[in-house]
Amino acid sequence: MNAVGDPLPPYNGKLRVYNMRLCPFAQRTILALNAKNIDYEVVNINLAEKPEWLTSKSVFGKVPSIEIKEGVCITESLITVEYLDDAYPEKPLLPKDPVRKALDKIIVEATGPIVTLFIKSVKAPDTITEETISSFYKALDYIQDKLKERGTQYLGGDAPGYVDYMIWPWFERLLVLNKDDARASIDPKKFELLMAYLDKMKRDPAIVPYLVPDETMIAFHEAFKTGSYPNYDVLDLNTK
Numbered sequence: 001m002n003a004v005g006d007p008l009p010p011y012n013g014k015l016r017v018y019n020m021r022l023c024p025f026a027q028r029t030i031l032a033l034n035a036k037n038i039d040y041e042v043v044n045i046n047l048a049e050k051p052e053w054l055t056s057k058s059v060f061g062k063v064p065s066i067e068i069k070e071g072v073c074i075t076e077s078l079i080t081v082e083y084l085d086d087a088y089p090e091k092p093l094l095p096k097d098p099v100r101k102a103l104d105k106i107i108v109e110a111t112g113p114i115v116t117l118f119i120k121s122v123k124a125p126d127t128i129t130e131e132t133i134s135s136f137y138k139a140l141d142y143i144q145d146k147l148k149e150r151g152t153q154y155l156g157g158d159a160p161g162y163v164d165y166m167i168w169p170w171f172e173r174l175l176v177l178n179k180d181d182a183r184a185s186i187d188p189k190k191f192e193l194l195m196a197y198l199d200k201m202k203r204d205p206a207i208v209p210y211l212v213p214d215e216t217m218i219a220f221h222e223a224f225k226t227g228s229y230p231n232y233d234v235l236d237l238n239t240k
Contacts, residue, residue: 027168034207114167
């Protein structure tokens with residue numbers, strides 16, 4: 001894992017991802033790479049003590065950033081995934097139909113309240129309001145309704161696509177971190193279809209190698225509640 005004072009690893013010509021192993025945004029990029037069977041290497045970043053060279057690879061000093069050739073980098077999770085889908089068209093994740101593509105992107109945007117609840121539950125649980133909870137459940141209803149409407153195993157069709165991989169990171173975390181928080185629990189009866197869908201997603205070949213053990217996920221996020229830096233060594237972060 002690269003931190004303040006560490007030298008920039010030499011670029012070897014392979015597509016490179018500047019990553020943080022437990023970042024849900026960077027996970028989107030990794031899942032797309034895995035799903036499309038693209039060869040890549042990872043340079044993991046300590047986001048609490050960022051290496052000085054990071055802004056030369058990510059203009060905002062954030063992850064993910066992909067380096068497609070030396071000195072040419074693309075940032076922001078959704079943008080990186082769209083680039084990868086265009087540059088490596090063999091196994092498309094986004095629909096070709098422009099209407100369906102737009103509708104899939106709307107579903108991704110609709111998960112905003114889920115992202116908000118996750119961030120607040122980890123970093124500022126006291127700021128969770130009734131509106132936060134109401135918006136969260138409306139988002140869950142919307143996603144489940146889309147599963148019913150489409151009548152396919154996944155939102156993307158018979159196999160996971162862009163929309164499925166882009167929303168998965170938040171569900172992976174919520175299913176672990178909010179098991180004991182009634183405000184953000186997902187009722188398995190009310191959301192039976194959604195939960196069955198999430199169970200299938202958890203077993204997808206692109207997702208399985210990147211799953212984080214529950215106890216590791218909990219240990220990493222506990223630090224945010226105390227205002228301290230999370231332990232970036234909680235996993236072997238030098239692996240994909």
